[in-house]
Amino acid sequence: MIDDISLKILRILQKKARIPNVEVARQVGMAPSAVLERIRKLEKIGIIDGYEVRLNPERFGKSQVAFIHVHTSGNGTDKAILKSLAALPQVQEIHYVSGDDSYLLKVRETDTKALGRLVREQIAPLGGVVATRTAIVMNTFKETARIPIDDQALNR
Structure with missing residues (x-):
């Protein structure tokens, strides 16, 4: 089960995967060590599959x-x-x-x-x-690998 704080962390990481852990912690109001522990748990249970660099x-x-x-x-x-x-x-x-x-x-x-x-x-x-x-494809207007995260994810 994912709680509100984990959803916030996931939203932040999807926007900018290289954001410093200290900044994530500041945005969610937690200690950096607690945020790092949550991120590692999300990786371990397969919620976070990995991190990629988008090249031009x-x-x-x-x-x-x-x-x-x-x-x-x-x-x-x-x-x-x-x-x-x-x-x-x-x-x-x-x-x-x-x-x-x-x-x-x-x-x-x-x-x-x-x-x-x-x-x-x-x-x-x-x-x-x-x-x-x-x-x-003649022109691309939107291209993303982001997953829409809504509050319903809490109940899954």
Whole structure:
């Protein structure tokens, strides 16, 4: 069970993961050692999965985002397909989805030519991949990995 103080700590950390522990403690009105203990407990029980640095994709020439729908034959090859897709550094997310397609990938590449090569040479040829459809992102207005935290989380 997560209490109000832990929720406050989680909200603070989602906004700025590198915030000093002393500042978190000041914001929630607790001793820094108590806050650190709570954070370690939240990590231990799997509420906090980890910490990541968000890099500017344009600085690395990876500003082209696309979503690729992958339809598979479903004949037992999906584990191998998923392993191969997960190994591609351009693939940021893989989701099993309902509907006609099996998986939805979020990928990041340098440009549409590189994206085309990725689909033609590394995704479509995978055994069991029946078809792909690609939606190229023209502009991104919001992108986040933050989870909405509401007070209902206390009851879960």
